[in-house]
Amino acid sequence: MLGAGAILFLAALQGATELFPVSSLGHAVVIPALFHLGFKQSDPDLVPILTLLHLGTAGALLILYRSEWWRIIRGFVRAALRGTIENSDERLAMMLVVGTIPTGVIGFFFVKPLTNLFGDPRASSAFLIVNAAILAGAEVFRRRDERRRRAIRTSDTAPATPSGTSHVAGDPGYAGVERLTLRTAVIVGACQIAALFPGISRSGVTMAAGLIAGLRHEEAARFAFLLATPIILSAGLLEVPDLGGSTSTLAIGAGAAVLAGVVSYLSARFLLRYLRFGRLDPFAYYCAALGTAGLVFIR
């Protein structure tokens, strides 16, 4: 039986890690094992609680992008009925649909087997290191591309590219989400399949793929959050009919969902602000450190 403290801790952990590119599922598996917290993955209350927490995160994303989602939904309905795409809202809606389908289909059939297969703390620690490699690899690719573009541009018109962990804010050399092709959107969306392995971050792989596809950092994060919303929301809603657990657990879970939503909202706002100048490297270092600690200290 999960106590109120454990549930609230899970809520804060889920809210902070679901949208940061550091894998919430990996944290939910590794952190309790690493710090010997008194709950296990097999606890019957854990699945309903995690479901509610996911709904909290999805709610935060819906609130964060509320006006955009309203335009996207209207654009989707209009384009679906008409059979053609005529403006950027309709295009974005269709990109989100085609980007969500591969993960939705694979996830629906394979999420439980994969989670059962790789859901032990040491495997998750190893996948956290893989996640670090993905984030760092995307930034290495982006730095090379920035250097190549800078070399091509004439020196008097080119903005200086800061080194280290920052980049040029709103770099005009890179695109917004609406400039992606539908095919690229499918590929970026399909990268979320990797996040079925506990330790690989959904937002992390999508941001990495977005960077490689030529999106600006903050646009890669925006596309990652928009792509994540239907998946997180539907995963949560589909589990609601099966919610078990005691009434008191569910009541605490509902409160925890609100907490997870608030923390998710603040995390997303922070990340969008940070990525206007920052890069993904610090998250890569963090995942590498946590994964290594997991492999060393978890027996």
Added chain:
Amino acid sequence: MRPNVLAAVALVVVAVACAAFAVFYWTTKTSLFASDFGLHTKHAIFFTALAVLALIAANFARRAGAARARR
């Protein structure tokens, strides 16, 4: 048949198949593609969504075929 019309027809067939699966999962206890024997409403919802998406894709393919024919 033009390729886009063919794609539209194929997508309608996919939509019908998905709809059939959806009805099956709504009405029949089964363990097909599932871990246990029983009514699987999640599977039914999933296949309903796929059927709707396949119909939308068919609409896009049909309109693209019509536009190509006009050119």
